[in-house]
Amino acid sequence: MSRSLFIFLVHLGAAALAGAAVFGFLALSGATIPAWLLIGAVALLATGPVNSVATGAWQRWFG
Structure with missing residues (x-):
């Protein structure tokens, strides 16, 4: 699975x-x-942490 698709x-x-x-x-x-x-406010506030968690998980599982 590609990193971009996973994120x-x-x-x-x-x-x-x-x-x-x-x-x-x-x-x-x-x-x-x-x-x-x-929902827009929650999405804006969550973008950074979700990116960080998704990148770390991808590196641990696939990288």
Whole structure:
């Protein structure tokens, strides 16, 4: 598996989990802010750490 594909798939999985968590939080809290705004903020904040973890995992497993 190529490094780029692996990192893309890890980002995709992390985005799905973050989206589900945000929708769950909004449903439980009754907040009225747009979901896309909170999902966008979570995505921007998580990009660096997800890249770091994905790169380290790829190097350990495949590299």
